[in-house]
Amino acid sequence: MTSNAPRSDASGLSQDASFTVRHAVIDLMRRLGMTSVFANPGSTELPLFRDFPQDFRYVLGLQEAVVVGMADGYAQATRNASFVNLHSAAGVGNAMGNIFTAFRNRTPIVITAGQQARSILPFDPFLASTQATELPKPYVKWSIEPARAEDVPLAIARAYHVAMQEPRGPVLVSIPVDDWDRAAEPVPARVVSTETRPEPFVLEQIGAALDACERPAFVVGGAVDRAGGWDEVVRLAERHNARVFVAPMTGRCAFPEDHRLFAGFLPAMREKIVELLGGHDLIFVIGAPAFTYHVEGHGPHLPAGATLCQLIDDPAIAAWAPTGTAVVGNIRLGVADLLTRPAPKTRPLPAPRAARPRAEPSPLMSVAFALQTLAEVRDADDIVVEEAPSSRPAMQNYLPFTRSGTFYTMDSGGLGYGMPAAVGVALAKPGTRVIGLIGDGSSMYSIQAIYSAVQMKLPITFVILNNSRYAALQDFAPEFGFGPADPVQGTDLPGLDFVALAAGMGCHGTRVTDAERLHDILRDALASSGPMLVEVVVA
Known part of the structure; x- marks a missing residue:
C-alpha cells in the first residue's frame, strides 16, 4: 500500500512536490484557529478554495467593506486573528474604510489579497495590484508580497504573529495567483508571546x-x-x-x-x-x-x-x-x-453620579426614549454593536453596559463598520443575542451585511434609528460657524425604507412610529431565532 502523506527529511519538513503552498497555508490556518474565511470571491484567489476543507467555513460578504467589518467583529469577540481574503487592488480599495477602522480598533486581522500571476506582472496586466504592499499603508501593521511562491506560508505565519502582538492590528499578504500550486514546506509549529508585562520600575512610580x-x-x-x-x-x-x-x-x-x-x-x-x-x-x-x-x-x-x-x-x-x-x-x-501592592490609605467615597430623569413617550419618539426602552427589554448579556454617532450621548445616558464584552463600536469614526461587525460578533458567540444599533445614515454604508446574517440564520436584531438625516453633522455644524437656521448641505436623508430594504434580502422587519408599541416590538424581535430589523422613527 502506498501512503499519500508527504515525505519528510530529518527535519520533519515535507519533501513532496505534491504538497503545495495551498496545503501548507490550509494546515497553518487550521493550527492557528483561522478556519473561518471572510471573503468576497475574485479570480486571482480561486486556487486557494479548490478542495475547500470541510472543517472550514467560507463567510461571504457582498462587498469588501462588509467582509472586513465581519472579520473585525469576529476577531474582537474571539480574541484571535481572523482571516480575510480580498480581490487584488480593487478589493483592498473597497475595504480600506474598514481596514482603517480595524487599525484604530487594534483588531488582529490577517488580510490576504490576490495578485496576478508572477509571469505577467512585468506587463502591467489586468487586475494587477501595482504596489500591493503600499496600497493599505499606513493602516496595516505590516504588509508583504513574498519574493518566492514557497515563501507564502511563512509570510502568513509571520503576519499572524505580527497581528497578534500588542498593540494588535491588521496585516496584509499579497499572493500571486500562480503561487498556490507551487511546491512548499509545512510551517513548523511555534509559540510566540503576544503580551508584554509593563516595566516594574515605572509601575512602581505609578503605584x-x-x-x-x-x-x-x-x-x-x-x-x-x-x-x-x-x-x-x-x-x-x-x-x-x-x-x-x-x-x-x-x-x-x-x-x-x-x-x-x-x-x-x-x-x-x-x-x-x-x-x-x-x-x-x-x-x-x-x-x-x-x-x-x-x-x-x-x-x-x-x-x-x-x-x-x-x-x-x-x-x-x-x-x-x-x-x-x-x-x-x-x-x-x-x-x-x-x-499586589499593600492596601493604600482609606479614602472617602466620591459623590455618586447624578441620576438621569426618565425619558417620557412623545408623539415623535425621542432617541432617549427609544434607547431607554431597549435597555428595559435587553438582557444584560446581550451584545450591542453600535454605529449611531448622533445618538451616542443618549445611549451613554439611557443604555448602560454592565458586563465585559457586551459593547462594540468603532474607534475610527469611519462609517460602515457596525452592521457587518454585528454579524462577525454573532458568528463568534453562537446562541448569544446580538443587537446592531445603527443610525439611518450609517446603515447605508454596509447594509449588505443583512444578507450575510440571513444566510447564516444569526440571532441579530438590527435596530435602525431613523431621523432622516446625518444628524451628527448637523449637530456638529455650529462648531464651524453655522447658525441655528443655516442649512448643512447633503445631510438630509428623506425617503429611505429600511423594512423594504431588509425584505429584499430575506429579513423580516417592522417600522415603529408609536412609542407605546416600541416595548412589545423590541421584546418580540429580541426573542426571534434569526435576524430581525426594527426601524424606529425618532425625532
Whole structure:
C-alpha cells in the first residue's frame, strides 16, 4: 500500500512536490484557529478554495467593506486573528474604510489579497495590484508580497504573529495567483508571546503616586476589555475609591456603568475634559490615549494641580502623550501588578453620579426614549454593536453596559463598520443575542451585511434609528460657524425604507412610529431565532 502523506527529511519538513503552498497555508490556518474565511470571491484567489476543507467555513460578504467589518467583529469577540481574503487592488480599495477602522480598533486581522500571476506582472496586466504592499499603508501593521511562491506560508505565519502582538492590528499578504500550486514546506509549529508585562520600575512610580494622592480619577478605554482586564480594573478602582470616567471615543465597554464609582463619559474636547476632571489631583488613564480630541482646543491638558499617569499597550500613544508618566504593556498584567501592592490609605467615597430623569413617550419618539426602552427589554448579556454617532450621548445616558464584552463600536469614526461587525460578533458567540444599533445614515454604508446574517440564520436584531438625516453633522455644524437656521448641505436623508430594504434580502422587519408599541416590538424581535430589523422613527 502506498501512503499519500508527504515525505519528510530529518527535519520533519515535507519533501513532496505534491504538497503545495495551498496545503501548507490550509494546515497553518487550521493550527492557528483561522478556519473561518471572510471573503468576497475574485479570480486571482480561486486556487486557494479548490478542495475547500470541510472543517472550514467560507463567510461571504457582498462587498469588501462588509467582509472586513465581519472579520473585525469576529476577531474582537474571539480574541484571535481572523482571516480575510480580498480581490487584488480593487478589493483592498473597497475595504480600506474598514481596514482603517480595524487599525484604530487594534483588531488582529490577517488580510490576504490576490495578485496576478508572477509571469505577467512585468506587463502591467489586468487586475494587477501595482504596489500591493503600499496600497493599505499606513493602516496595516505590516504588509508583504513574498519574493518566492514557497515563501507564502511563512509570510502568513509571520503576519499572524505580527497581528497578534500588542498593540494588535491588521496585516496584509499579497499572493500571486500562480503561487498556490507551487511546491512548499509545512510551517513548523511555534509559540510566540503576544503580551508584554509593563516595566516594574515605572509601575512602581505609578503605584506610589496612586497611594499618595488624595482624589484619584481613572479614565478607562477599550484596551481594558481587549486585554481581559475588566475585573482587575474594577478591583483597583474600589481599592482606591477612584471616580472612573470612560475615555473619549472608546470602542469597547471598560467599566460597569451601574457601579457606584462610575462617573460618566469624557467628550473629545480638551476644555470639557479639563472641566470634568477638575478637583482630582491624579488622573490615571488605563487602556486609552490621554486624550483623544475631535476639535481644536486650547489651554492645559489637565486640571491645575493634577498629575497624569498612563498604562497603555501602544508605545506610539505613550510617546505622543503631552505630559505625565506612561508605562507600556498589557493592561491586565499591569493592573494585576498594581493590585499586589499593600492596601493604600482609606479614602472617602466620591459623590455618586447624578441620576438621569426618565425619558417620557412623545408623539415623535425621542432617541432617549427609544434607547431607554431597549435597555428595559435587553438582557444584560446581550451584545450591542453600535454605529449611531448622533445618538451616542443618549445611549451613554439611557443604555448602560454592565458586563465585559457586551459593547462594540468603532474607534475610527469611519462609517460602515457596525452592521457587518454585528454579524462577525454573532458568528463568534453562537446562541448569544446580538443587537446592531445603527443610525439611518450609517446603515447605508454596509447594509449588505443583512444578507450575510440571513444566510447564516444569526440571532441579530438590527435596530435602525431613523431621523432622516446625518444628524451628527448637523449637530456638529455650529462648531464651524453655522447658525441655528443655516442649512448643512447633503445631510438630509428623506425617503429611505429600511423594512423594504431588509425584505429584499430575506429579513423580516417592522417600522415603529408609536412609542407605546416600541416595548412589545423590541421584546418580540429580541426573542426571534434569526435576524430581525426594527426601524424606529425618532425625532
